[in-house]
Amino acid sequence: MPTAAITAPLRVVQITDLHLKTQPGSRLWGMDVDAGLNAVLERIQEKHSDADFILATGDLVGDEPEAYERLRRLLGSLGLPVYCLPGNHDFPAAMSRAFHASQVRCERHVVVGGWQFVLLDSSFPGTPKGHLAYGELAFLDTLLATGADLHTMVCLHHNPIPSQTSWLDTMMVSNHAALFAVLDRYPCVRAVVWGHIHAEFSAQRNGVHLLAAPATCVQFKPHAPGPQVDERPPGYRWFELDPDGTLHTGIERVTL
Template sequence: MVAPRDREVTDNPSEFVRVVQLTDSHLLADPGALLWNNLNTRSSMVAVFEHIQQQRHPGDLVVISGDIAEKAEPEAYQWLLEYCQDLGLPVYCLPGNHDDPMLMGEILNYANVSTKPLITLKNWQLILLNSIVPRQPNGHLDRGQLDFLNRSLASRPDLNTLVFLHHPPVAIGSSWMDAMGLDNAVDFFALLDQYPQVQGIVWGHIHQEFHTERRGVQLLGSPSTCVQFVPGSEHFQLAQLGPGYRQLVLSPNGQIETQAYYVDVEHFIG
């Protein structure tokens, strides 16, 4: 069940894992540079971080699920690294099709920031996958990633599991975006179906909210920290929504409660 994140939790709060998912920030090297619709992507990400810190329960950790940088420029990653030093939360990063995984590995592994692909916290395991195809917008999980996923799940059947990747493994009903999804989703799901501890799959790439369920597993697409795309559109089209992010509360019994949040438009337009 996916329920609003802001209801009162009656169980022991210390037993829950609170995850903040950020995605598709498209940061630029030049701090004054603008992207879509006069957007300063650094400013929009700062606005999102400030919104998170205003929450009653900001989270236990942050997962950034790809397209961190628009052009994979080292200055963009360096800015993120430096900004995250003051968050007081561990930050885990996985690559998107706009990113350079090698460069991310060189820069985004310091202090509280990491590209570590496997996280264990309380009775949950979080698995971060690399679904990018170099110089292509679509996604693919190569044999190495599928083997890593299989080993991680097989080794900890006792832990509820949440899987993160950049590309959507299901169609979202937007033809231009569906052409850029995970191209071997059949293999991905065939593997996951062997492991009942998998409770959810979360991704970015689509710049919009999406939720469905498959065999009891929550499938969640999330909004971008910069611009959003119009759901159900046949072609690229920007929505009139501010930058967003997703919060997930993971309960000891495997239930996932989640909600997406948005920041007012005037906070981020350059």
């Protein structure tokens, strides 16, 4: 029997920089991180209950590995697969232990609807700065070579291009040139997405979308010379990904 052609778009929601602590109600730069996350999860349930999956791009906890258990319960309440990658405030080993064998998991490679998603670890022990180890770049290279017929979204925590916020850009992926040297060899790459900057960001490079999403907690003011709180509310990014590789995306912000 012939396989039916895929016609429906894939629906993905990106959440990022949750900074969850063990105790509910903890604050980051004055903002209640639980209040932001709960409002974002409620909005996702209202507007995106038909999403194929959630993508969580790092800083899932705020320097407390014990918070992963609470986070697994909170994200599990969505009833959707949640694929997670680590940021500079995470603990990759503790994270994959806590998310093992649940709907919330540390999948590194997801293939669905004619698309593939490659989840990279740009965190580096002992520093908040981003770096892609040789193994991460080799992993990406192999998947792009073997999945050249799949539209590809590459996901990581740190920004691989300057965000024009100088204090954050000191932490951007240090070997970004090596990343783009891989990406430039594969026309199947449609988008690179990240978190870390706690702000919305959108650019294009050689026809590839370069996108960041707002944090679910405090927002940082773009273009500020040092850390400054932006009064914009928390939010997330949604994607509709067509089978022909076309990408539609937008930002949704909640009311607190």
